[in-house]
Amino acid sequence: MIHLHFTAADLGRVRFASSPLWECVASLRALQTARDGWHLHRAWCERARARLGERLPADAVELLTALVRPAGYIPDFLVPSPPRRTVPFEDALAQVAASDPEVVARELAHLARHRAAQRGEGRERRRALLQSLVDRPDAGIGPVTDALAAYYRAAVAPEWARIEAVLHDDVAHRLQALADGGVQRMMRDLHPSVGFADGTIRVVKDYEGHADLGGRGLVLVPCAFAWPDVIVLTARPNVPTVSYAPRGVGRLWTSRPTPAAAALAEVLGRTRAALLAQLDLPMSTTQAAAQLALSAPSVNAHLQALRAAGLLTARRDGRRVLYSRTELGDRLLAGR
Template structure:
């Protein structure tokens, strides 16, 4: 059990962020568990298997040595995002700027970590990690190159939907914070997380205590953290907790390649397809990427659907997020019941 102890100041410094790098690193752990049955991310695992040939085998070997199925993940791989929404490039630059002495120390710890090194191939992984430690840059160069290549193949194609899910969760948590304070917001963060007496308790295989010490807490919803919770307390910045966002089961839901011809006849093919996609709240740019349309063109369709009462919008930071209304849901449901020629 990990205990994170809060002061009154810490409670005023709780913030959220979505991190494409956290998703990238956590997804490597998901791949390591791919052989287990009934996996929530199985559709993504299957898609990734089709793309694996685009990656160099030694990059995958390196990343598999860095992110094990369980146990310690080096902290330098998960730098805390500086703002609510950041790009993968920004986060990768943070990794590249890490002090090589810190990286070497964390890699040496990983090589000797009992839980992380459980299973076959330990000697090969230790040899690989020790070779990185001996480099002047402690391996930061090859690590960032491998992460970049892996992200482009594994995460970037699905990032619009992942990002939409993360921001939907953040909006929900902020609403709960506004209505009932930190207690309400923390109540259903994750089954293994409880909050009482100004202490956040996270069920883990080891015992630990950490004081937030006025630094606050960074909460990072992460689709690929499921079913675990990732905790970082060692960095000088605020401690961070990565947890599974609400509605995770919607992430890999299939959307029909062709919308109902009857619905398309009324709304038009583009607007009918757009309505189908917006089961998750998306910004104009996210939806444009998903639909492969220019943002100004898509904005016209979004406004038309909103004016018809089929979409609703809300502001989240600098973005406006659009999602289907109950009327839009019912319209799709009824259209789906009609025979398609």
């Protein structure tokens, strides 16, 4: 059990952030655990493996899967605390590149000794690979960031618009809960392994740990690929961070064309029918355009038409407007 102890100042510094880097790192764990049987991210894994086989050298995959194991410790330098609500992948990767080599070497050495992380075949080869990084003057930061960048482009970036929609939808729900009932209500259903009472967050883990937030606050990071785990980051210089699977993550890879959608295309047109099918998750014009590989102005015109017909609803999220299907849109798409 991990205990995160709040002060009054920390409660005023609780914030949310999303990070494509966190998704990138956590997805490496999913990639290794979704090989057999049912897995929430299996559909993504099948697509990602095909792209990785074409675009990423085998030694880069070996390096990344040595750094992020199916279970156990993930080096902190790979998942720095997001400094603001939304951090582009390139900016987050720059945080990794700026890591102190001494700290990185220490974390890699710890990973090489970690019992849970080093289970399975190839343990000695992984340890030798990690030691080769430790022995470099930069502790391997250069090769690691290069491999992460190539992996992100191949495996995560093509899916980012849909992932981001799930993350923003979760944050909107949490902020509404905060407005309705304060921090207590916001934390209530964060994750089955997370509880909040008496100024302390308790996270179920197979080890015991205590951390005083000490006025640093707390960053809550919804992360689709964190499922089914909770990732906790407390070591300085990071802001204490808890990453959890967002609401709606089960819908992430389930959108499929249906006979009703195909018939609907004859009435609405292909683009509007495809757009209606895509918006089971709230998306901005830019996100929807990326999903359909169309220009934003063209997609915006279709969105306005669908909204005027009562098939979509819109809500403002900061500077963006997010669109999602109404109940009428759901029924029309399902052919009911």
